[in-house]
Amino acid sequence: MNQTLLKTILDYDELTGVFTWKENSRRGNIGKIAGNSTSEYVRIGYLGKSYMAHRLAWMYVHGYFPKGIIDHKNRNKHDNKILNLRDATSVENNRNIPIQKNNTSSTPGVVFHKRDKYWQSSIYENGKQIHLGSFKDKDEAVEARKNAEIKYGYDKSNLIGH
Numbered sequence: 001m002n003q004t005l006l007k008t009i010l011d012y013d014e015l016t017g018v019f020t021w022k023e024n025s026r027r028g029n030i031g032k033i034a035g036n037s038t039s040e041y042v043r044i045g046y047l048g049k050s051y052m053a054h055r056l057a058w059m060y061v062h063g064y065f066p067k068g069i070i071d072h073k074n075r076n077k078h079d080n081k082i083l084n085l086r087d088a089t090s091v092e093n094n095r096n097i098p099i100q101k102n103n104t105s106s107t108p109g110v111v112f113h114k115r116d117k118y119w120q121s122s123i124y125e126n127g128k129q130i131h132l133g134s135f136k137d138k139d140e141a142v143e144a145r146k147n148a149e150i151k152y153g154y155d156k157s158n159l160i161g162h
Helices: 003-011 054-061 092-097 138-151
Strands: 010-013 018-021 045-046 050-052 069-072 085-088 110-113 117-126 130-135
Touching: 003 054, 010 054, 010 138, 018 054, 045 054, 050 054, 050 138, 054 069, 054 085, 069 092, 110 138, 117 138, 130 138
Parallel strands: none
Antiparallel strands: 010 018, 045 050, 069 085, 110 117, 117 130
């Protein structure tokens, strides 16, 4: 798949992130929304191949498939608006994961240990967990985590909602 072929068979709306058919790959589908969103991501099939819509959106706009992983900034894997997509490394993509449901601190990497009654702060760097300290005060644990995010380059400024 290349940009020329892509633009021949599909239209892409950058504001909605939706693809529609320009070519009749199946009977009567011209103008209809392309893709199947029953899986984790929206997938578009063409000539026996399946393509992830977010990767096609990148190709459509930029003229090449992304070098890395396409990260959905707002974490909604069906939101393929071009402003919601970024070409990211696996490390950058993993830093944009939601807080776990069992997290009571509302801050990633900060957990409370009930038995010993302290807050522990940590961060991952190069695949290894780094212990940032144990604290009696939650705010100190959160501050240690935020400082580590700055130190290790956790740039969330280009993520939606951050």
